[in-house]
Every structure is written in structure tokens, then in C-alpha cells.
Amino acid sequence: MGDARLTRDRIRWLSIIVLIALAIFAARFVDIQALNSSDYTLRAASEMTSTRTMLAARGAITDVNGIEFARSIASVNIVVNQKLIPNPLKAAQIASPILGVPVYDLKVALTGKKLWTKVVSEATPAQWNSLKLAISNYNDSLSRSESQKKIYGFSAERTYTRDYPSGSLLASLLGFVHEDGTGAAGLESSMNSVLQGVDGKYTYESGFGAEIPGSQSELIAAQAGTTVRLTIDRDIQWVAAKAISDAVKASHAISGTVIVMDPKTGQILAHATAPTFDPAKGSSISLDLTRNPSVQDAYEPGSTGKVMTMAAAIEENAITPTSIFTVPYSLQVSNGTFKDHERHPTQRLTTSGILAISSNTGTIKIGAKLDNNILHDYLKKFGVGSSTNSGLPGESNGKLPDVSIWSGTTAPTVAFGQGYSLTAMQATSIFATIANAGLRVSPTVIAGTSDASGHFTPADSQKSTRVVSAETAAKLRLMMESVVSANGTAPEAAIPGYRVAGKTGTAMRVDPACSCYHGYTASFIGMAPTDAPRYVVSVTIQAPQGIHWGGTLGAPVFKKVMAFVLASKHIAPTKTKAVAYPLNEAQLKKAARLAAVKVKS
DSSP states (O other): OHHHHHHHHHHHHHHHHHHHHHHHHHHHHHIIIIITHHHHHHHHHHHHSEEEEEOOOOOOEEOTTSOEEEEEEEEEEEEEOGGGOSOHHHHHHHHHHHHTOOHHHHHHHHOSSOSOEEEEEEEOHHHHHHHHHHHHHHHHHSOGGGGGGOOOOEEEEEEEEEEOTTTTTTHHHHOOBOTTSOBOSHHHHHTHHHHOOBOEEEEEOEETTEEOTTOOEEEEOOBOOOEEEESOOHHHHHHHHHHHHHHHHHHTOSEEEEEEEOTTTOBEEEEEEESOOOGGGGGGSOHHHHSOHHHHOOBOOGGGGHHHHHHHHHHTTSOOTTOEEEEOSEEEETTEEEEOSSOOOOEEEEHHHHHHHTOHHHHHHHHTTSOHHHHHHHHHHTTTTSOOOOOOTTOOOOBOOOGGGOOTTHHHHHHTTOSSBBOHHHHHHHHHHHHTTTEEEOOBOEEEEEOTTOOEEEOOOOOEEEOSOHHHHHHHHHHHHGGGSTTSSOGGGOOTTSOOEEEEEEEEEEETTTTEEEEEEEEEEEEESTTSOOEEEEEEEESOSSOOOHHHHHHHHHHHHHHHHHHHTTOOOOOSOOOOOOOBHHHHHHHHHHHHHHHHO
């Protein structure tokens, strides 16, 4: 009995030991085959063959319709083992016409004792194939006694070239990439983590220092980067880019910007700047050219800023579109004297008339009806002094001085659009707020992203903030129609068949070189159709020479771009007819008499 019990105990313990051993073996098997298979595969491969990184393709950047603005094209870096180049001169003579590199430069790169040196970056696969064939033909032409002259040192490393099919069309927005393929500026930089893929690994067997064709074996697949779809429409972008480029050249200006925005969604349909650059050569371009002026350059808006003063006063019930003001050419406030841009006798103008002729002194009188804190708060509500949250890199907040440091002349200066600064994107957003019934929607250039399988994920909707009432916004739009009339400052912005509203701006420009006012900023920002605005177009031209009025320079650019947008988006001509507000006291009295006669009849 004792022996039998002892035997059973031994069997039981032996079974337990076997089970534990099997469990350890199973755990190890799972670890090797499932959890860390890639690591073990790499370790094994490194002992048998050479391992290299397989670069991942960077995601594309497309327009709203999927047309590529930026893409990655397969290419190769051609490298050599100098010890396997017995005759550098001969090798250079063979490679020079194929690679497009001077014989002397190639000879220098091929001469020495280095086991690895790069000869050409981002050559095409066709060039590499031609080079292999040429070297093979040369080697085959040698006799057995000349075998020591054979060339074996060339090899290729797979890589990608960043290509920009539209050239400079959207350069300031796209940016460019470094030589290592990472984003250096623009969206290429700010969205680098999205666009950048995950590199893989592959093994290869080598012979005479080069990869043996057909020996490559993928260890870890490279994961391509995510494609970013923009809200930009390439056709509208082309028209905007051409229009602003022509305007900047004709006026000998420093720069210019055009932005086209959908006020309801915040989506940017066009973002054109001039001058621009070729993103394919971005690393060799000056930093000034690679800036994005629409969000990085802040300037004093001038008369386009008057719409915020008007909006605040109407919203606060301090005025109406037909309130009458005595408007002199010159006005003394505190220790400062303010003037209109053209000399005129004292006039009796309505609020609408003050906006139509862009009177500084009239706007100062309107601003005086508001407490300084209230005026300041409305500018903040419109977005002055804070980021638009466009997501574009390097965005400036602009500058809005705190009320506590305002002097006696700050309020009147702010009222007509100087004494604070904003960006072209902020200015566009202000007018989009008026177009969108008083709701401010953050601008965006991102429509969504697509993964490697093509699955599209739309971007989140932009946040909206109530700034003024829909009634106030509607009144402002009707007032701004007078700006585009024959009696306003921008009749050249009118588009036949459509109701158009907008505002000119001609502001003194701060020159950073002297920290003083020098030159002007000319602008025009408008919307159409006025009764139900679909799009807003802003035009900003910095430091034009000679003629510098916003109505003369900016309005024609606006007309070209907006007319194309309305046509390309199939927006029907306006069916409603505007009943304009009276612009002066005489028109107001006439309108009152006609209304009285109509009531009697």
C-alpha cells in the first residue's frame, strides 16, 4: 500500500512538473509567434542577411475634389561603396549622362575608401534601371583578364520624392518638407504627424557590396501616411492667385492676399498670396517668402474696421442706419486732429452715408456714442486680438490695446480702424460674421482625412459664436451695398446681376524697419449675394506704390474672383431688389415725403 501511494504521489508531481513546463513553453511560443514576432524576426534576419529601413510614403494633400497639391513619388537614393569602384573616372563617364551630374563631380564622389556614400538623392527608378543596365553592359564587355576592372559598387536605397503638381499655386499654405521628408513649413509642418507614415523594414542579400536583385524580403510593412483633404477648390484658387499676382505686380506692392470663405461653415475655398515660391525648392527659398501672410502678418485695417464700430453702435441701439450726423472735414478730439481722406464742406449724412463715403470724422462721432469698454468688447467679440483657430502654423493674434492704456485719441482712432492690428484671416472672419447673420464661425482649410484604405473622415464642424443679432447684420449688409454703388467708394466691385455688399480700406501702414507709419495697406472685403450671402472674398495689398486706394486696387480683384466663384458654384443671379438707405439728410427728407404721399393715397 505504501509503495502504491508513493508511486501515485510521484506521478502526480511529475504531471504537475510536465504541465508547468508545457505552460512555460506555450507562453514562450505565444511571446515569439504573436507578441514579439517582429522583434525576433528582425533579430534572426540580422544574423542571416542585411536589414534596411523601408520608408513610408507621406500622405497626399488634395483639394476639396481630391486633386493633389502635394504627393509622394517613389524614387531612389543612389549610393556607392567606393572600394568597389576600381576606375572612378570610367564609372563617372558611364553614370554622368544618365544621372545628369557632371563627370568631375561624380569622379570626386566615387573616389576613396568609404563603404557608403550618397551620389545622387531622389533619382527616378528609370534612371537607376538605366544605370544598372549601362554598368552591366560595360562589365559584360570586359574580357576575363579584365575582370578586375568590373564595377560593382553602385546600389540604390528606396525613398520618396515630395512632388507638388500645381507648383507655387498654394505654396504659402502648403509649405514644404526638409530633405529627410519631415514638414518644414505650412501644413506640411503643422500636420506632419498626420501626413508622416510609419517606416517598415526589409532584408536583402548583398553581393559585391550591392543588393542582389530579387533577394529583398519585407519584414515589417511600411504604413503610408494619412491623406489630408483641404477645403480649397483648385479652380477658384487659380483665379484668385492670378488676380492677386497681377494686382501686386501692377501696383509694385510688397505683397497681396486673397481669401475666399464660406461664412456658414468657415471653409476656405481659396487662399492666394503674392509673391510666392516653388515648394519643391522650399529649402533654398528665403524665409520671408515661405511665410504665410494671411495669418502671420498683422496690419492696421483702416476703413474695413469701421463696420465693427457701426455694428456695435446699431446693436447697442445708439444709432440706426438713418441717424443723421453733422460731418466736418476735420475734427478735433482731445489733443488730436482727425481728417477725412478728401477735403469737403461740412455735410449732413446718415450712418449709411458715412459708411458709403468712408468718412473718418463721421465714424468718430458714431464711436463717441459708445463707452470705450463697449467698443473694445465688440472688437474682441469679432475676433480682434485673438487667434481665429484656423489651425494654420504661426498664426498671429494681432494686437488690441487694453482699455486701461487708451489715451484721449485712442477711441477715435480705433473707431475708424487704426490703433489696433489684425491679420487678413481675422478681417475675412469679421465680414463672414456679418454675412452669416451675426454668427462668427472659425475659419478652416481642412475638409477631412483619408487613411491608406481610402476611408474618408470629415473634419469636425467649426464652432460658432453669436456676435451681433441677425437684424443688425442684415442692416449692415444693406448699408454696405451703398459702398458698391455709384455713390460709394467701390463701384468697381459691382457684379452685374448680383447684389454685392462690401467695404474699402486704405490704412496707413506700420513699417517695421522704422517702427513708423510708411506707405499704405489697401483692401476690399465683400460678400454676395447680399440678401443671402454665400461667399466672402477679401483682398489685401501691402505697400502699393502710387495709387493706394482700396476701392481702386482691391475692388477689381474682388470682382474677378467673386464673379468666378458665383459662376462656378452655380449661384443664381439675385432676384430681389435693394431698397437703399438714404445717404444724407436731403435723401432722408425726400424718402419721408414719398412715404407720406403713399400713405395718403
